[in-house]
Amino acid sequence: MRPTDVQRLTVQETADRYTEMVRAKSATGALAPGTAEVYARDVLTFAELAGPELVLDDLSGADVDEVLLRFARKPDGRRRAPSPTGGGAAARQSAASQARFRRSLSAFFRYAVIAGWVQLNPMEAVTLRAKERGGLGARRRALTTEQAGGLLGAARSMAAAPADAGRRSDQRTELRDALVVLMLAAVGPRVSELTRADVEHFYVNDGVRYWRIFGKGGRTRDVPLPRAVTRVLEVYLAEGRPLLDRGREPQALLLSWRGRRLARGDVQAVIDRVLARVDPDHRRGVTPHGLRHTTATHLLAAATDMDAVRRVLGHSDLSTLGRYRDELPGELEAAMRVHPLLGGDGD
Structure with a gap:
């Protein structure tokens, strides 16, 4: 059951607790290790982008919109933007990474409602919508x-x-x-x-x-x-x-x-x-x-x-x-x- 009183926990505190929970599920076999690490990484990134000292229950849909935008603009250290010389600066987050980050936040806030960390799920008030993918992106299609x-x-x-x-x-x-x-x-x-x-x-x-x-x-x-x-x-x-x-x-x-x-x-x-x-x-x-x-x-x-x-x-x-x-x-x-x-x- 959902707790009667909402706990006034910071974003960082809830992110840390959620990370412990998903890793515990991984240890017991209830969650695949790779999935648990993706959830943990994304939620810790969310805490960094949202402001770790803010109270989670104070975040609105507009705040989460801003986090999604910040994540989209965040350089992806795993990939390099193409350049004629083969180098280039770190590329921005791909559409697939943005969609995955959004799914991770949705799972986090669903749990936050059950745990009593928020009164309402701010994801329901998010106005940004993922782009229609129109098929696989070029990097995910088969090579000729x-x-x-x-x-x-x-x-x-x-x-x-x-x-x-x-x-x-x-x-x-x-x-x-x-x-x-x-x-x-x-x-x-x-x-x-x-x-x-x-x-x-x-x-x-x-x-x-x-x-x-x-x-x-x-x-x-x-x-x-x-x-x-x-x-x-x-x-x-x-x-x-x-x-x-x-x-x-x-x-x-x-x-x-x-x-x-x-x-x-x-x-x-x-x-x-x-x-x-x-x-x-x-x-x-x-x-x-x-x-x-x-x-x-x-x-x-x-x-x-x-x-x-x-x-x-x-x-x-x-x-x-x-x-x-x-x-x-x-x-x-x-x-x-x-x-x-x-x-x-x-x-």
């Missing part, structure tokens, strides 16, 4: 064959390049970055599955290297790795990972230069570094989830068995694949040229 080839080619070149002896060992992350991009594009894991991967999750059976992926809902799947990925993985384990190993995360496959497990937010920066090496004619920004779309789209376009693609991606239902299947240029024309009712004579 040429774009994917450029990205994978850059990754493989990084893996094959000799180490720069003039740099500190903990700054030599080319092998790791190449492996990240190859695994995302070739296997299509969720970014949380990639960053949770441990060295012991990779094994060899009958000469084939497999990755045991721990996915949603406690489900696991064993995915065979393509030979090109296996070669880079083995070089990374033998030469690249030891340079980053500080003994802090002895099981983690992917390590930061500090020797910590690579964080989810670091993966976009890795992709962007590899993209900077791609020929501008074949370069297009893409997110980790966009690479998951790329895997699904190209496997299905190559007439790979749908159930096999489902198992690679870790979906429980074939119908979910429809969300990951993007249109590729020229594929309808190619399909009609080899029309089965015309015996392949579709011209």
Whole structure:
């Protein structure tokens, strides 16, 4: 039941309590760890933007509107705005990030009403409305064959390049970055599955290297790795990972230069570094989830068995694949040229 008296708690106090609650749910298995950390991060960001010393119950819909605007203008340290030289300042928050932040605030204020931190939910008075997305954004769509080839080619070149002896060992992350991009594009894991991967999750059976992926809902799947990925993985384990190993995360496959497990937010920066090496004619920004779309789209376009693609991606239902299947240029024309009712004579 909702408490009779509203507690006059500050924004920071309620954010801290809410963060403790979602992390406790994660520890008991009631909430996925990745989801709990997203909620916690967004609510702590909200406290920073709203004013941590203000009383939560004093915030109005207009105040939350202002927070949403501040978040939209806030630089996203994980992404860089494109520039001709491949650098650029940190980009603003994407539409997807803004929508996620709004969902996190909605969940926070629903809980705040139940906990007795606010009398009324200010989200109900918010006037800002999310833009209609009109389909997937360019960074979330599948890469074309040429774009994917450029990205994978850059990754493989990084893996094959000799180490720069003039740099500190903990700054030599080319092998790791190449492996990240190859695994995302070739296997299509969720970014949380990639960053949770441990060295012991990779094994060899009958000469084939497999990755045991721990996915949603406690489900696991064993995915065979393509030979090109296996070669880079083995070089990374033998030469690249030891340079980053500080003994802090002895099981983690992917390590930061500090020797910590690579964080989810670091993966976009890795992709962007590899993209900077791609020929501008074949370069297009893409997110980790966009690479998951790329895997699904190209496997299905190559007439790979749908159930096999489902198992690679870790979906429980074939119908979910429809969300990951993007249109590729020229594929309808190619399909009609080899029309089965015309015996392949579709011209």
